[in-house]
Amino acid sequence: MHDDALTAPVDETAAAALTKNGLRMAVVDPADDAQAEAWLHADARGFHDPAHSDALLGELRASQPLQRSVGVYDDGIAEPGIPVATVAAWPAALTVPGGQLDSWAISAVTVAPTHRRRGVARAMLESELRVAVAAGIPIAALTVTETTIYRRYGFGPATWSTDVEVDARRVGWDGGEAPGRVQLITRDGAIAVGSTLLEEARRATPGDVQVVGHRFGRIFGAPSEPEEQRKRRFARYDDADGVTRGLLVYRPTQEEGDFTNFSVDVLHLVATTDDAYRALWRFVLSLDLVGTVRAFLRPVDEPLRWLVADPRRIRTTEVREHLWLRVLDPVAVLSARTYAGPGRLALRVADPLGHAEGAFTVAADASRAATVTPGEQEGVPLLEVPVDVLGSLYLGGASAVSLLRAGRLRERTPGDAALADRLLRPPMAPVLTTWF
Ligand SMILES: CC(C)(COP(=O)(O)OP(=O)(O)OC[C@H]1O[C@@H](n2cnc3c(N)ncnc32)[C@H](O)[C@@H]1OP(=O)(O)O)[C@@H](O)C(=O)NCCC(=O)NCCS
Structure with missing residues (x-):
């Protein structure tokens, strides 16, 4: 893990550009209470969030050392200690087909309304990319x-997620019984099994990003949100040998004025085996007094529809891109994943910022691992792509043929995009199951 990136100094190129605008860029010292709290205040204000309660501030402060927080300051304003722009980033493992690699996870991008449209966001984003490159991190990620x-x-959209709404009373179950057992557990019990399970599931899910810091606590309902915490319920699935394989975090809400009709929000359904997946869905769809079950950030090819009697009672309420990727080192990222089988593919990448510019040839062997070399070879299928499109193609979440038809990439020979899809697309669509 590239933890040294957390202590990287200010990016001088961005700092110099901002100085010309009368602004000062600084890396926040997490041990400096006043500076760290002012940064968190600016971040909340940037997203129109309410001011942090003391409890939330405590939680955020505790995990601030796990990220590199950058502020942009205007020393001429009335309260110069509060940054006029914020960005944060940290190293986080990103699961790719057949493996994982370190990404630079970027978040908290805000610019005060008084300082917008002067290139502050551009300076900050470009500086984050240079910091990642300098630390040897091959890809940046954000939601x-x-x-x-x-x-x-x-950056290009790399995974898609769906929200679904299930008519629990009519959908019917047609998925059989799992051999293990579902049991209700407390929040503490869920936290006890949660970190291992979440990490195991994350490593098996291309597109998923390691959950770092306070975001882990949020899954179970953070102490800073006592009301929310009290509403959450937890269940786990143990297989026939008693090994915990799945965890469900859900929230029942009474429909107005009707105590016989609740809706349930599935906040997290994490399963490391198909039995666990089946058992937890069956459990939540058969809760008494529940008419509607909603689930969020679910994969686009969710197997659930094949487990129910009436798939039309599962309504997709949202499909949206979720994880965005920015390739910085094509050789490193293309070598980090496996491919559908043996084959070769060349990519000619255009990158206005220069990091990923060039041609690269992927040669995958029968083991599905690839050797990636700079340059393009004759007779190999070739795609010409802008770097954002490379981000979209990387995990196989987007179709090269679809991007070709939209005019977003070019192929050297007719059929190259279809060959690329055969190599790049994994058996299941990649998905990111959390926000960061
Ligand atoms: C979005 C935001 C960070 C942009 O900051 P900014 O400093 O005004 O942006 P810049 O001046 O550096 O502009 C960067 C580019 O983005 C464009 N841009 C800026 N805000 C935009 C917006 N809301 N929608 C679309 N494009 C936008 C600019 O036109 C500019 O394009 P160019 O470089 O191709 O000319 C700022 O408006 C903000 O803080 N908004 C509220 C919080 C938010 O939405 N954060 C983003 C979280 S994903």
Whole structure:
């Protein structure tokens, strides 16, 4: 893990650009209470969140050393200690087909309304990419609030997620019985099994990113949100040998004025075996007094529809891109994943920021691992891609043929995009199951 990136100094190129605008860029010292709290305040304000309660501030402060927080300051304003722009990033493992690699997870991108449209966001984003490159981190990752911003920095949407709403009374179960046992557990019990299970499931799920710091506590309902914490319920699935294989975090809510009709939100359904997956879905869909079950950030090819009697009672309420990736080192990232089988593919990448510019040839062997070399070889299928499209293709979540038809990439010979899809697309669509 590239933890040394956490202590990287300010990026001088960005700092110099901001100085010309009368602004000062600084890395926040997590041990400096006043500076760290002012940064958190600015982050909340940037997203129109309420001011942090003391409890939330405590939680965020505790995990601040796990991220590199950067502030941009205007020393001429009334309260110069509060940054006018924020960004944070940390190293986080990203699961890819057949393995994992370190990513630079970026979050908390805000610019105060008084300082917008002066290139502050651009300076910050470009600086994060340079910091990652300097630390040897081959890819940057983020989840976005505003989808229209990040392509210009080379990020492309790489995974898609769905929200679903199930008519629990009519959907019917057709998935049989799992051999193990589901049991209700307390929040403490869920936390006790949670870290191992979440990490095991994350490592088996291309597109998923390691949960770091306070985000882990949020899964179980954070102490800073006591109301929310009290509403959460937990169940686990143990296999026939008594080994815990799955965890469900859900929240029942009474529909207005009707204590015989609840809806249930599935906040996390984590399973490391198919039996656990089946058992936990069956459990939540057969709760008494429950009419509707909603689930969030689910994979686009969720097997659930094949486990029920009436798949039409599962309504997809949202499909959206979720994880955005920015390739910084094509040789490292393309070598880190496995491919569908033996084959070769060349990629000619255009990167206005230069990090990923060039041509690269992937040669996958029968073991599905690949050797990646700079340059393109004659007779190998070749795609010409802007770097954001490489991010979209990388995990196999987007189809090269679809991108070709949209004019977002070019193929050297007709059929190259279809050959690329055969090599790149994994058996199940990649998915990111959390926010960061
Ligand atoms: C979004 C935000 C960070 C942009 O900051 P900024 O400093 O004004 O951005 P910049 O001046 O560096 O502009 C960067 C580019 O993004 C574009 N841009 C800026 N805000 C945009 C928006 N809301 N929608 C679409 N494009 C936007 C600019 O036109 C500019 O394009 P160019 O470089 O191709 O000319 C800022 O408006 C903000 O803090 N918004 C509220 C919080 C938020 O939405 N954060 C993003 C979380 S994903």
